[in-house]
Amino acid sequence: MKKISITLLPIIFFVFFFIPVYCSYGQLKMAVPFPVQVYHGNDQTSIVYELHLLDSLKRPVKFISFTISADNKVLLQDSIYENLPKKKDTNRYVKYIWINVDKVPKLLTHKITYKIDGKIYSFSKDVEVNDVPVISIGLPVKKGIWYMEAGPSPINDHRNYTTATKSQYDSIQNGYKLGYCNQRFAIDFDKVWEDGLFNKNKGTQNTDYYSYLEDLIAVADGIVVGVIDSLPDNPNPPEIEEFKKPSDGTGNLVLLDIGNGIIANYAHCVAYSIKVHVGDTLKKGDFIAKIGNSGNSTGPHLHFHLSKPDYTKLERTDIMGMFIAAEGVSFVFDDYIEYHVVSGKFADNVEKKDEPFILNQPKKVRNTMPYNKDFIGVKD
Numbered sequence: 001m002k003k004i005s006i007t008l009l010p011i012i013f014f015v016f017f018f019i020p021v022y023c024s025y026g027q028l029k030m031a032v033p034f035p036v037q038v039y040h041g042n043d044q045t046s047i048v049y050e051l052h053l054l055d056s057l058k059r060p061v062k063f064i065s066f067t068i069s070a071d072n073k074v075l076l077q078d079s080i081y082e083n084l085p086k087k088k089d090t091n092r093y094v095k096y097i098w099i100n101v102d103k104v105p106k107l108l109t110h111k112i113t114y115k116i117d118g119k120i121y122s123f124s125k126d127v128e129v130n131d132v133p134v135i136s137i138g139l140p141v142k143k144g145i146w147y148m149e150a151g152p153s154p155i156n157d158h159r160n161y162t163t164a165t166k167s168q169y170d171s172i173q174n175g176y177k178l179g180y181c182n183q184r185f186a187i188d189f190d191k192v193w194e195d196g197l198f199n200k201n202k203g204t205q206n207t208d209y210y211s212y213l214e215d216l217i218a219v220a221d222g223i224v225v226g227v228i229d230s231l232p233d234n235p236n237p238p239e240i241e242e243f244k245k246p247s248d249g250t251g252n253l254v255l256l257d258i259g260n261g262i263i264a265n266y267a268h269c270v271a272y273s274i275k276v277h278v279g280d281t282l283k284k285g286d287f288i289a290k291i292g293n294s295g296n297s298t299g300p301h302l303h304f305h306l307s308k309p310d311y312t313k314l315e316r317t318d319i320m321g322m323f324i325a326a327e328g329v330s331f332v333f334d335d336y337i338e339y340h341v342v343s344g345k346f347a348d349n350v351e352k353k354d355e356p357f358i359l360n361q362p363k364k365v366r367n368t369m370p371y372n373k374d375f376i377g378v379k380d
């Protein structure tokens with residue numbers, strides 16, 4: 001065996017240990033902070049996820065294009081992204097993705113072209129899509145017609161909100177997770193009357209709203225893991241009282257663990273209406289609380305979503321942590337009536353306020369997630 005000269009050792013050491021580190025330093029890094037989720041609508045399937053992007057030297061990045069392809073087909077090509085600053089750390093970026101697909105692809109290829117200090121770079125990265133079983137749950141509300149405000153879709157505040165955290169390096173992805181998107185598939189439930197409105201009178205009292213004091217029920221069997229039950233309702237909708245602390249934004253809250261680390265979140269309940277306690281075991285359909293107008297809420301409604309808290313970073317007694325440091329999970333409702341054609345006035349459609357309110361083509365759907373602005377009918 002040939003001996004390696006002692007003088008060559010530092011060079012070999014440099015080549016094997018320093019070059020790879022040097023090569024990955026000063027480059028854009030990309031992480032998918034939570035596995036690709038699938039939206040299962042009645043007539044639409046979509047893949048929903050984010051890219052978290054950070055240059056390892058933390059320089060400002062200008063993105064020129066994002067190209068996402070699967071099975072040799074381009075699924076998306078654009079240059080849209082958002083900044084996700086955390087205090088003085090400003091050169092952090094997130095790209096929100098919602099792509100309608102015929103069939104859920106197994107592998108997504110990302111090609112990203114970007115500019116740093118006037119120089120153009122590009123890189124490619126593949127992301128696998130895991131085939132996870134769809135979570136089917138019951139409705140959190142009881143009978144009536146309900147409007148899906150800011151519901152699942154690529155464009156609304158629930159979908160496009162990430163709570164920024166300090167960057168967390170993920171060695172498997174060689175990228176940084178920059179925050180949590182806990183409300184990826186959140187829905188604000190508003191009860192609608194037959195005139196198409198959310199409220200009678202002027203809507204300046206909580207009791208004017210048809211949603212107010214409606215029952216909230218368990219969407220699945222589960223264990224209650226969090227309750228906040230003492231925040232007053234905002235008394236004069238649409239005005240929001242000032243929060244004593246930002247964490248009061250959820251208002252009164254119930255967290256129901258429905259298994260596999262997934263939590264059903266019920267926010268803005270009426271103070272002291274919550275009849276469940278941490279540790280209670282609930283059956284699907286059991287009463288939980290009443291709809292209110294507490295927290296960051298412009299009128300009585302239920303904010304609902306499913307999410308997976310990041311228990312590697314928080315205690316199981318940290319209720320607000322379980323709400324915020326969590327990733328929004330896709331789900332479907334067992335069944336409901338979907339209304340396809342809507343005309344006329346209703347609270348969210350000011351342009352057509354002089355036309356009568358008509359819901360047409362009621363259609364029973366099963367194992368479906370509603371879409372933003374859908375009207376759904378719920379049986380008792």
Ligand SMILES: [Zn+2]
Nearest residue numbers: 186187188303
């Ligand atoms: Zn909401």
